[in-house]
Amino acid sequence: MIRKKDGIHIYRDSHLVLDSRSSKGKTNFVSHAHSDHSPRKGGEVVCSNLTAEILRKRFNTDIQPADQPNIQLLESGHILGSSAALIDGEVLYTGDVSTRNRAYLDGFKPVKAEELVIESTYGIPAYTFPEQIQIEKQIQDWIEDTSGTVFLFAYSLGKAQKIQYLVEEVAERPIYAHSAVIEMNNVIEEHTDLSFRAEDMENQDLENSIVIVPSHLSRSDKIRRLVDRYSVKKAGFSGWAVKNSYNYRGGYDKTFPFSDHCDFNELVELVESVDPEKVYTHHGFDEAFASYLRKEKGFNARALKNNQTSLTEF
Ligand SMILES: [Zn+2]
Known part of the structure; x- marks a missing residue:
């Protein structure tokens, strides 16, 4: 039963x-x-x-x-x-x-x-996603083609680390992350062979950097202030992104149907x-x-x- x-x-x-x-x-x-x-x-x-x-x-x-x-x-x-x-x-x-x-x-x-x-x-x-290799290439191309400060919104455990992994392969700019992401990076680094470059975003100059932010904070006041201050481009990562409504809800400039x-x-x-x-x-x-x-x-x-x-x- x-x-x-x-x-x-x-x-x-x-x-x-x-x-x-x-x-x-x-x-x-x-x-x-x-x-x-x-x-x-x-x-x-x-x-x-x-x-x-x-x-x-x-x-x-x-x-x-x-x-x-x-x-x-x-x-x-x-x-x-x-x-x-x-x-x-x-x-x-x-x-x-x-x-x-x-x-x-x-x-x-x-x-x-x-x-x-x-x-x-x-x-x-x-909900049929493109080939994964294509999605990952599009993410890396977008990172390379988008200048200035970009915020990448991803669930702090799982999605955030995969996005960092892809971004680190192509980005020469500094990478920062919210403390909730850093905390999960640390646990994963302790127990696997993976390591991540990101430093805590708190009190950093975010000009021309890549910042990993937990997706639930996409509309928080603090993040909005930073978005205005640095004229940030915002990207979201989710299977829901195959529908346009996902962009509107998160207020994203760009979305990718990267799903777990x-x-x-x-x-x-x-x-x-x-x-x-x-x-x-x-x-x-x-x-x-x-x-x-x-x-x-x-x-x-x-x-x-x-x-x-x-x-x-x-
Ligand atoms: Zn889950």
Whole structure:
């Protein structure tokens, strides 16, 4: 039995809770350290060592990675440390997932499973991204062609580091970053071979520099003042950028459809590779994606809705 409330609950021999901020089961799994998935209390959770390190740093908890032989962790290609979970060799839970190689990160390699619980953020055909190599080239070309001060708005954990990696390859200008990004750079540098050039933007002369800023601050007063002062060009990075409305919302001069999630076609390919008997979709275009899988691909698929219980029958 599978249920969605605060996180995904799976009832097999025991109660397993996946990516919940507050619920606790007998076993608890955290796929990655983004805040919408992260437990606020400490204790033992099944997660990768890097996810545990980042969680401890971000949320000041005493999370400890637990050993759970029934759960196999598979790198999910979303951010560093992110994992999918293969439960009892039968149920595959993707967490947030990307199958494409990006910057320094390899995409998820699907495995066979009888049941699949898959995120469906971009589960409609409108969200089809260009080839990654093309997106990354466009970002680097734009950096080289845009003079003056540029602000690059990206989620502080994951996206911000990938963007820095691409920018460092081509930019000779100084690179600065917001303290929230620097903090995440530091954790990642401590636990991987990656290193980043950016220095803290606080009290710096930002003239003719590249600045990495957390995306949620794109409309904050402090950032707006800096944007005016330095006549900043602003760029945003997200899968939502395939739609023009994303530019308007963030007030960006330029956007790139650089995503840490699968696009629609990659989601379909992922399901076909896993070849499950049952598919449960959640998040984003969950209903539309399940409906597509049923009608066009013949899968037994349905969306997991809040507080609705899915027994074995569909
Ligand atoms: Zn995420």
